[in-house]
Amino acid sequence: MRNAPGMNNRHGHHQHYSKEQLTVNDLSQTLKQLWHYLVKKRIQLFMVFLFTIVTTVVSIVGTRLNGIIIDQYISSDRLRMLTIICSIMVGMYLFSSIFNWLQNHFMVLISQDTSASIRHDIFSSMQRLPLTYFDHHPSGDLMSRMTNDVDNINTALMQTFIQLFTGIITVIGMLIAMLIVSPMLTVVVLVASLGTYVFSRAIARATQSSFIHQQEELGVLNSEIEETLSGKKTIQLFERTDQILSDFKATNQRYVDHAYRAQFFSGTMGPLNNMVNNLAYAAITIIGAIAIIKGYSGITVGVIFSFLIYLRDFNGPIRNMLDLINTLQLSIASAERVFEVVNATPEPDEEQLPPTASIKGEVVLKHVSFGYEPGVNILKDLSITAKPGETVAIVGPTGAGKTTTINLLTKLYPLNAGTITIDGINIDQIRRQDLRRNIAIVQQEPFLFSMTVKENILLGRPNATDADVVTAAKAANADSFIRLLPQGYDTPLTDGAQNLSQGQRQLLSIARAFIAQTPLLILDEATSSIDTKTELDIQEATTQLMQDKTSFVIAHRLSTIQNADQIIVVNHGEIVERGTHENLLAANGFYAALYNSQFSNLQS
């Protein structure tokens, strides 16, 4: 089945059907961790429970008093007592409504506080996770854990937990009150509850498969919409509009057919429950009336009155509680997904390592091997020596392991074998942050945050001055276009820096590398789609940037390659050749072939 991730869930009423079952072990672990958050709020929770008991008792007693008033004060016209008891009730209700408000008030505080702290925990855990974690977990999935799943937990806390609790108090309290007043009518109320339950279950079971089909068809429909609209230009150019539309209409029809089946049956649930309630209403009246005539068990008009209200107050919470069990299942599944991230193993702690002072920039890789999966080495026995200030160009075909090599330098991944030393110190002995503060990186597709241009540059060295920013931007050939932006350096970048061209984004990331003033530089040159004029700007800026720095460059530009102190040619994770441009051309090997392929067009 085709699936549009992230799209189906939003309007899936019945997503819990597709959730996997939790094992008991996970369940107790998850509950324990959830409980851990609630324990912090135990005083507030206790207050909420207390208020709940008060409001519930007032409501039960009040309802019974209504009946008593009918029987003892109205029917027998005792007006003075009526006034007194009515005043008492007004006081009682006012008092209870204040408690009711307090109960809600605390609940909002508890649930928002807890949500915020769960969100905090998942975020701060994510900050400490190794890069491998992000390679294995798609960002869409992690994002949905941080948003949808945290929301679900919040719902569980805010609604489920409290409603379950108030539900139980109400149900037990009312059951006791009803049994005391009239066991016979209590049976009627209980039969009605049972009826509601049975109908709901039966309909839920009957419609479950229809709902699954409806959700599946909706998923197919949505991904078809997405795919079609994204490919609009191609569809128009190849004159496929009519055929695509007729396919779409068929899918649309299938969705509507399934959706109708699901909604037709599930829509009868409300009216059915309503009917059961009305039948119980009738039963209480009729049975009550007959009992009064026959003089059974002290049933009075007031008792009937009380029970008619109890019926509504009793069935409401019971029906809620049934819904809540579904919500609870969903929330626990969500909690488990959230805690999976919170509990993931972070990068090893390096507090015990000595801080590293300044670095000169001699980098040595010795017999380095690495693989993302254990046992599968992507890089095999790499040895490279770069003297301070040298430029090392790494070239090779796509997938040769160039990017992996430079990722190892910044300890983004741990080595499988071999060592990397900087100024003779093994990088294992250097704190990650110390190491990374000494290396500036320009990525192939630079990432900019939705802050202002200035703030983005400042990320390279947060304590730099505004003057430094301008200097860096000038050095990066970025100053001129920045000044043309609506608010210059203070122009906010939109999400994904879509308001800049790709070349401009690169220039900004070069400025960021400039301002960092590091002895080491890693540069992953862009391969594609940079326009020619900007390309010149970039080339000039990077050449400047590389001066006086030990630079590792994944090179695609001829000029970079030609000017490099050494060229490392990588293929299939191994170094196949090394030397200068001239040496390598003369050797007429792999490099020469690679080089010539670019210019073979000119000769033909």
Added chain:
Amino acid sequence: MLNIIWQHTRGWQRVCLFAAPLIMLGEVFSDLQQPTLMAHIVDTGLKNGGNNQVIVQTGIWMVFFAILGMFCGSGCNAFGSYASLKMGQALRNHLMDLSLKTRNGQEISTPTLITRITNDVIQMQNLVMTLTRSMIRAPFLLLGGIVMAAIVSPKIAWILFIVVPVLLIFMGAIIAYSVPLFTKMQRAIDHINLVMRENLLGIKTVKSYVLEKQQYDNFQTTNNQVKQASVNAQQSVIILSPIVTVVLNISVVAALWFGGRLHTQNLISDGQIIAFVNYMIQITNAMINTIDTVSSLSRAQTATIRIREILNLPHDAPQSETVALPAANSIQFDHVNFAYLGAENVLTDINFNLKDGQKLGIIGTTGSGKTTLVDLLTRLYDVTAGSIKVGGININDLTLSQLRHKIAVAPQTSTLFSGTIASNLRYGSETATTTDLKQAAQTAAADEFISTREQGLEAPVTQRGNNFSGGQKQRLNIARALVAKPDILILDDVTSAVNLATDARIQRALRQDRKGKTTVTIAQRISSIVDSDLILVLDQGRLVAQGTHAQLLQSSPFYQEVAQTQLGGGQHA
């Protein structure tokens, strides 16, 4: 809102649209009978030692109305669901039709369009459901409740005329007060989502520049804002339930007290008081539901506005063939200007002349208008001024279908569709044979990776071709255009993700395949266009130079610079 619904329903669906609320009135009516019947049992059935016949007869009526209510409710649901789903279906079809057929579709971005056709249509669907069900049920239950209460116990009905307006005003005020707070909360949530998403997408940058602390602080601030905004919003509405409860309870007490006093004068019966209280409870519930419905309507309002924007997109009248397709394949741009709706010119005064069978190269900075230029040629957009001729005929005189059969494009974004490799390649020509497909694949250097897939040409393509690498998608993109065997082929920067060796292979094969046929190539690499008969150099929407490679090396400083960078040291120039 209503006219959109009306236009997207027909025949029986429209009948359902009215039948559903009408039947719903039956359920409301049935529900409202219960307290009155109950009062009848209490007052008449129990009078003078009891009257079993009255009790049983009235009881049967109560059961009857309970069952009738159920059938009416279910019937309303059946008709309402049908109308709403059919409306949704028609609306979706209509929107897709419009979205796919409009050309100058710059007003609404693709992601927005997708959300609108998926989520907003579902919203509209739910709206119809609400309109036919809750929108009728709640207000009528409210009104009916008041009427019935007034009939059954007219002496204390005045209580309702105080309580109901007070509660309605109060609820309205709370909602008016809380809506901006909820909007603020939503904005805070959007912001924190942005912070979290950027941290995820930019995780490598975060780690490389040791930005964890900075990101964390930023997150903490936002997280606190979300918490505060959520607390504020929710605190604004939690007062609703205690107030409604207390007002209801006090009115019940009032009913008992005033009822009790009237009872001494035999002006009111026990049953009437009880029925009145029961109606009061029904009325309060109906009031809460009415408010819910109203707020759900305002949410649907946004969806409606967003959908209307799509419906109002300009669309083309169908064109009939008046001119025969020219045999020649020359391309001529004559003082062509182009601007997106009301914006500045993207292309200004473009003039060039390409002879039949020649090769055209286009080079220039990003945003210089290269892609727009070829989009005009295929009439994805129409020129703002000037004219374009193909084979000597103004392209506006040709139908879109004629034009696009003559020209095939391999666009810059290589979009693949779910299906198979073959089904994607056949976009070029539905009648293409397997041999045709293989040949095109070979020219585009796609044969090497197609053959590694088990099912070859029948290998599956997942959504947007996500199971292929960027370079592979680009090669299939080229092959697809080649399958069309077009008179004019346009290649829009199609080898940017292909490695250099493969690129060279493709260029060689294309040169062979397109010998003597008109071909337009947009390129970043000069090597791809160096042998063109005519090269256009674009800068900021203007044609700054044109000529052959050799001519441009002499005449265009810009071109010289580019050649210098890419070909290096001038050794090959």
